[in-house]
Amino acid sequence: MGRRAGQRRTGPLRTCFDEVDQALGQNLFRLMREGPRGRTQADREMRSAGDQWAHSLARGSARLTEDGGGRVGQGGKLRRGPTALANIRLWCAAGSFRFWATTAKLLKLRGQAMQAAVPVGVGAMAALLGADPRAGRRKIADVAAQGEVCTGRQPTMTRRRSSFRATRAAIRPRDRICERRWAPSAPVSAAGVGGPVSIAR
C-alpha cells in the first residue's frame, strides 16, 4: 500500500517525498520500488521509512499514529519501540522534528554508522523473549563475560550481537532460559538487520 501511495503521491505525501528527495539527493520512491537487494543498511532503513510514511500519509495519519514505531494509546500517549529506527520515526510522528528531511537524514546517518560499525556478514541478533528477568540478567552477564558485544536493557527482550556461530553456541538448547527457535539461517547483515535470530521461551 505504501508503494502504491508513493506512486500517486499528492498533497502531504508529495511534500514529504520531495523534501526527503532533496535532502538526501536520492529518489526515495525509486528505492521503495526497487527494493533493498544489494543495497546498504542506510538504504534499507530509508526504504522501510518511506513505506511507512507513504502508507501513513495516504491515510492522513503520518503524524501521531505512525505504524510500526508506535501507536497512540489511552490518554493520547505514544509508545516508543525498543529500536532507534522506530524511535526516530516516532519522534518525527510526534512532531518533534520540524522537517521530514531531518528525520530522513538521521535515519540515513544511523544506517551508515551501523554499517560502518559492523562489517556485513558479521553481525547477528538473538532475543530472549519471555525469560525470567533475573535469569535473563545472569545470562547477559555470562555473555558479556565472554567478551561478546551485548546490548541488554530489558532482560525479557535481550539482544546480543556477535557472530552467528558464537550466538548459536552461547545459547544452547538445554539452556533453562529459553528454547531455541531459530529463524531461517539467512545471511545476517550488519547489526542483525535482515536475519534476526529469535529465541523464545
Place this chain on the structure above:
Amino acid sequence: MEPAAEAMRDALSYVVVEAPAVPLYANVNRSAGDRPGYDP
C-alpha cells in the same frame, strides 16, 4: 555499535527537537523521554 552510538549522539546534538505533541513512553522502561536517543 558504540561508534554508531557516538555518531548518532553527535548528530542529535545538532538537531532542533521540539516538544512532542503527546508524551512519548518507551516500552522498555515505561518512562517518558524528552529527547530521542540512540538505541540500537
